[in-house]
Amino acid sequence: MMKKIFFLAAMAATLKSFGTILPTVGIQGTTDAKGPKTMYLFRAR
Amino acid sequence: MPDNGSLEQIATAKTMAGGAFAFSVVNPQEGFYYVSDNSNVNMLNHRIYVKGNATIEMNIRGSKATLSGGSKENQLLASWQAVYEEIGNPSWLGTQYRGTYEDFFPIFESFMPKYEAFRRNMKSSGNKQFDDLMRFVMVNDVDAAAINFLFMPRSKHPKKEQYPAYYNQIVQSVKYTDTRVLKLGDGVRRMSAYAMYSVMGKGERPNKDDMMKALGNDTLKGMYVVSGLGGYRDQAALIDGMKPYQHLLVTDSLKARYERAVKDLTSFAKGVKAFNFSYKDINGKTVSLASLKGKVVLVDMWATWCGPCKEQIPHLKKLEEEVKGLDIAVVSISVDKDADKEKWEAFVKEKELTGMQLFAGSNKDMMEYYKINGIPVLWYSIRKARS
DSSP: OHHHHHHHHHHHHHHHHHHHHSOEEEEEEEEOOSSOOEEEEEEEO | OOOOSOEEEEEEEEOOGGGEEEEEEESOOSEEEEEESSSOTTSOOEEEEEOSSEEEEEEEETTEEEEEESOHHHHHHHHHHHHHHHHHHHHHTGGGSOOOHHHHHHHHHHHHHHHHHHHHTOOOOSOHHHHHHHHHHHHHHHHHHHHHHHHSOOSOOOOGGGSOGGGGGSOOTTTTSSSGGGGSTTHHHHHHHHHHHHTTTOSSOOOHHHHHTTOOOHHHHHHHHHHTGGGOOOHHHHHHHHGGGGGGOOSHHHHHHHHHHHHHTGGGSTTOOOOOOEEEETTSOEEESGGGTTSEEEEEEEOTTOHHHHHHHHHHHHHHHHTTTSSEEEEEEEOOOGGGHHHHHHHHHHTTOOSEEEEOTTOOHHHHHTTOOSSOEEEEESSOOOO
């Protein structure tokens, strides 16, 4: 039982650390194009 | 992975009420990203610099975008783009910009002092490497906008003596001596336009070698050569044409792209069996290449909605008359939509089309096999069809 709790706690700590480690960039905006539009995001490679 | 000066689509988003949209990039690879309302990578797009944890705000009004937020690097880029769009937008809008050089050159001249002032007073992003990259990007942006404008179809074209003075010093041996341009999503396109501009007005029709002289770096030369591989339609010609440039395939990525281009042309190689198409004719009878064994086969791929295809019809009719009695089969294959089959049948009857009239409809097997992405296409088997 103790082992299981320790495992779950370790999992939770790992997930939490992932949440803080992985950086995220949000791009939000508006366009005045008429009607519903599909917007595309490209990356230089 | 090395930079290769091109764009990769990584996400799409549908606009919501009021034209709002959002993207989220988890664990982003640092670098230039581009937002566009068009999937065509050659259309106008809005550039941002993505790094770390941040939110970038972008408001697009017509062809202009106001940018804010993001990393310090993005903020520096955004302040440059607010200045640059004065010449950037007319140039990158391509033919959507209706003005001619008579409109653009005065805009370009009035932009110059603002450009010089921005370069003089450029604030640091706090990242020296990025600041150095930005100094390169600014010059490259201005060169690219100047050149791109000239290369777009316009109703009027300037004489060389009408160019703003800036144009005379665009080509310099110190430019394109390293691979920084490949960090830009349109880097190869910019580099190719620069190479072409470097030989403009130099008499004889310039060749690849003349243009490459403007590039002072083997990786860039390799990129330039590889970017032209799509123009080959014959495997032997590609292999032969690339012999003098093998030493420029300096990276694994360039070598792989060359090998892929050779492989892609296998279906066109001499001696390779032609694709055994099989479609129904206007009477419902199946006709395949194999069924034409012993004949030289001329294939015309077309559709009733294709203007240039219809212009070919009288010439094809004339050809059919000329080859009558010979072992030559003229086969017209329609790629109209399935829903337009009756329209095709009516067109064939009304125009009294001769030869073999086949209907491929939505069956794109032959188009996919030969990587055909536009019509009309005329194709023939030089050797007699083998089963």
